[in-house]
Amino acid sequence: MSxxxxxxxxxxxxxLDKQQEVLDFVEFLEFRQTSTILLxxxxxxxxxTLDDVAGCLKYQGTAKxxxxxxxxxxxxxxESWHDRS
Incomplete structure (x- = not known):
């Protein structure tokens, strides 16, 4: 059998619902094979640097x-737990 x-x-x-899932999966595989995604x-x-990334945060306090x-x-x-009481 082939x-x-x-x-x-x-x-x-x-x-029937599982047949549809199989068809959806086959279409997904087909799409994945023919589509290219630029990574x-x-x-x-x-x-x-960290300063380049976090420097815009303008935090003036001491480092935590x-x-x-x-x-x-x-x-x-x-505090939020005690506020529930």
Missing amino acids: TEQLLLEKWRSLP KPKKSFPAT TIQDMDNAIRQGVE
Whole structure:
């Protein structure tokens, strides 16, 4: 039995909604094979630094550590939890 015959036989044994899923999947595979997606930019981006990226944030306070941020989140959660009571 050829692959085509086997596929058709198995497809026919499925309920109509599953047959439609198979058709959708085949169309997806066909689309993926014929379509190209550009994954690289046409021009390379110049090298950037953290200051280039975060410098626009205009934060004037002292630098915070991850622990400082975790503590602030924990405190906010505790405060919102106590407000529910």
